[in-house]
Amino acid sequence: MSSHHPASDSCASGGPGGVGGSRGDQDVLVSLGADLGRVSALLSAQLPRIEKLEAAVGAGEVEAGLGGFRPVAWAELDPSAAAAAWDELGVWVRDVLTPTVEPSVRQVPPCWPVHSWGRETLSWLHGAYRQAYGPAGSGFQVAEWHTRWVPHAYAAFEAPEAAQGGFCARQEHSPAPGADRGRRLRVEDWQRWFDRARAADLEHRRPAGTAQAAAGPRAGEGVPQVGSAGLG
Numbered sequence: 001m002s003s004h005h006p007a008s009d010s011c012a013s014g015g016p017g018g019v020g021g022s023r024g025d026q027d028v029l030v031s032l033g034a035d036l037g038r039v040s041a042l043l044s045a046q047l048p049r050i051e052k053l054e055a056a057v058g059a060g061e062v063e064a065g066l067g068g069f070r071p072v073a074w075a076e077l078d079p080s081a082a083a084a085a086w087d088e089l090g091v092w093v094r095d096v097l098t099p100t101v102e103p104s105v106r107q108v109p110p111c112w113p114v115h116s117w118g119r120e121t122l123s124w125l126h127g128a129y130r131q132a133y134g135p136a137g138s139g140f141q142v143a144e145w146h147t148r149w150v151p152h153a154y155a156a157f158e159a160p161e162a163a164q165g166g167f168c169a170r171q172e173h174s175p176a177p178g179a180d181r182g183r184r185l186r187v188e189d190w191q192r193w194f195d196r197a198r199a200a201d202l203e204h205r206r207p208a209g210t211a212q213a214a215a216g217p218r219a220g221e222g223v224p225q226v227g228s229a230g231l232g
Helices: 006-012 019-058 079-101 116-133 139-158 187-205
Strands: none
Touching: 079 116, 079 187, 116 139
16 A cells, blocks of 8 residues: 655645745746846946045035035135125126026015125025036036025015015115015115125124225225126
């Protein structure tokens, strides 16, 4: 009489450990191989960016942002650095921001230079512009600058503690009665405020009793010409 072994039937029928089980394992290995191939392709596509970031780290550009541009920390500037920062910002507002986005006097109030919120807002907008249009910039960053950061700057000016309605709370900064608050901002609208704010800021930064240093144009001399501070 022959004996019957269920394990033998299991192996012959493709049960656990049989031919059928081996085929399932092969399918899993094929799937894993395909996944590894996709991961390898993704890493290969990112390799140029990784190498670029590595080079930036070696060049000390990461702290400054790719492109080497450092945001302006106004509170940390000495008189000489502050003079250069004022001049660069003024030239950029005059020759880049105004003709590019054509803000109205309500969107960018003419008295912006004499308020810290005005200077800081346009300063970070300038920094974002430099990043977007710099050597490491991209079309995405440019689009984001126009569609995100410019509107954010306008919203910052419109805040109640800033210049809600197009002018700040200082009576002497209010526009003349009947003035068109929808017209485009012109250099002459903010020039005198810029000269006054620049001179006062530099004087405040100088040690007491120190004679005024030669730090570019004084109040009334206007924003420097293109080339002395650069467009940024």
